[in-house]
Amino acid sequence: MNHKFSRRKFLRNSLLGTGAMTLGFPALNVNAKEHKIRVGVVTSLSGANRFGGNLTRRGYDLWAEEINKLGGIEIEGKRYPVEMFYGDAQSRPASGADAAERLIIQDEVDVLFGPYTSGVTLAVQPISQKYRVPMISGSAESPNVWLAKPAFNFGMIPAVDLTTDKSMVVLAENLGDRAKTASVIGVDEPFSKETAEGFRKGVEESGLDLLSYELFPANSDLSAIVSKLKSSNPDIVAVGGHEDIFINFVSTAKALNYKPKALIMHYGVTSAAFINETGPESNGILGVSVWTEGLPYKDELFGTASDYSELSFSRWGTRPDYTEAACSASGLVLQDAARRLGKAPPWDQGTRAELAKAIEDTDIETFYGPVGFAKEGSHYHNNTKPVPAVVQIKSGDVVPVAPENASKGELVYPIPGTS
């Protein structure tokens, strides 16, 4: 028997082997994909918004880890593990859109989890629409996102105009006759202006007398504005802006010997950075949060809001904020919609459209609160169900003080040392 190595034989065998692998690989690949749900996360992992971007990633990842511990998402009695893919939006809308397209085309994701900022979300949602890939956005807060009536995008956090409006009403109800007047100020830029508009609407709805409503450019020195507020001394001062404006407002007010009776700002005040930077001056300041760990919500995967907080703390070493919570709850929405859809992955374009419809019909209770998306109006596909909690900073801790079902402490009014 001739065992001599022949080049012709080697080439023939190699060719046959390669051919077999090439033909067989897609089958293997499809087989592998059949058993997994591919989730693409578009968020800012670098650039100016990387801090917030990483918060969203933590939230999404925590859900994926927890559901995979159970074997994955249950559909028709069978569990399908979740595989996460990441696209870095680099804090730029255009990069976010590119990243989303890569995730859809190259990684063939079945569903997207949305970006950190509204600006990037606005750039990504036409991509999800174009490829008919449902996107659940755990962080977009600008009402402009929902004005566009995105068919495939769903927002977990109520738009900022809704939360500030509701929170002012909740605060006014809690204060009763003690507060009769309010002033609203805000930075003249899209997000902050919408926040201020929401506060103004809340003032009008709650029957308070609006003493002044003033917008100012982002680069303004606040001494003139604070001097005017000091002169009129309203019962409530509401500020629409970002964290640096809050810090500047607090330090300028202190330097001008002015302390409002109640000062309500937005989400940023609940961050550790704000409390650290303003120190004892942060005491008594009110904020708005759609979620805190003290809220009485729960679900099967994460347990109570408090359980979720503990889990997140043990996993990441820091307490979760509402963004992380909303991102983790995005996974719960996907779970529920996929279960109701009842079709095994991978999902083709038609099935993904059915999945989007299933997400639209979501009506669940989670540790984050109730989730249900508006099907019409100016907040189309935004989760409008959560009622924001009014929180107050007390000795460095963020304590929910209103409404009653969320309250963990008394609302201190007026703030001690008030002008």
Added chain:
Amino acid sequence: MDLFLQTLVNGILIGGILICLTIGFQLTFGVLHVIDFAVGGWTMLGGYTAYWLVTLAGIDPFISIFLVFALFLLIGRGLGPLIYHVRTSRYARPDLMALAFTFGIFLFMRGGALWLWSYNSRSVDSVLSGQFLSLGPVTIPLMRLSAFLLAMLFSLGLFILLYRSRFGMAVRALAQNHDHAGLMGVDVKRVSAWVYGIYTALTASAGVLIATIYSVNPSVGIRYTLFAFFVAVLAGLGSVGGVLVAGLALGLLEAYVATYIGARYSLLIVFGTLYLVLLVAPKGVLGRGI
């Protein structure tokens, strides 16, 4: 009337901050003929340095400002020859190249600050933070008053240096004509480098006070670059004396517009006025340079 008086004080004190920010920038333009885009970057780095000194070593900004001055004097002195080299390049449009070069430095500073301190705003606490002086109905924040006094001190020191020292004479000679100054024995490169050092030291020191009054984050640089540009243009590019008048005028205008017309229109009216003034007096308020 109370609000009117308070606005007057607010305006003067804002003017002090603007003067602080711009005085060094004017010097470097007058002498090196460089429009330094990095002015806001130096301000930001001064603020962050003070933040580090107060959080890591517990040094109050009123002491650390001297350390910051010395540190940035050396940094600027080290960078000065590079700026001079770019500005006196034989290639076409060295003025634009210098602008692009300083813009690059600014971007480098901003990226570095993001990496080192992240995006969060940092405030710098001082013994005077939140302290104020009450004079009847008027409240004077002591930090802002200190910034104003420091601006006056900077200006006075700069005038003494420029008009009462041999180094100042060399600087003024350079501002008039580099070639002639060189022929008269002035070491143009060395003096230019020191001028850049003085500019970075003054601007970073202003940054210490600004971070103490407001806060500092990596994006504030562009804001202060814009303010410095506008004050410098109103003052007359290169005019150190004009900065005092222009800074106070802009501060007062901003405060009164914000109080009596609306804060929303303050920058619009301030910069609209600036353009009108430039149409009437394109050389700036004092109509002359150093």
